[in-house]
Amino acid sequence: MLTCQVLPVGGIREKVIAARRVGITELILPDANRRDFDKLPEHIRAGMTVHFARRYQDVAEVVFG
Numbered sequence: 001m002l003t004c005q006v007l008p009v010g011g012i013r014e015k016v017i018a019a020r021r022v023g024i025t026e027l028i029l030p031d032a033n034r035r036d037f038d039k040l041p042e043h044i045r046a047g048m049t050v051h052f053a054r055r056y057q058d059v060a061e062v063v064f065g
């Protein structure tokens with residue numbers, strides 16, 4: 001059954017580092033992973049704009065305004 005919820009993912013540290021490496025500075029992450037992102041060292045989080053999403057509607061609002 002589809003719930004329209006954005007589910008947590010693994011490897012947040014690796015995903016954020018990979019995004020930074022290729023020049024991506026704005027990310028959409030599952031709200032359930034907020035704590036994982038907040039635990040990252042400041043030098044990894046610095047300069048990143050992160051939108052946390054609970055529902056796919058949250059994602060659409062960020063992507064399409």
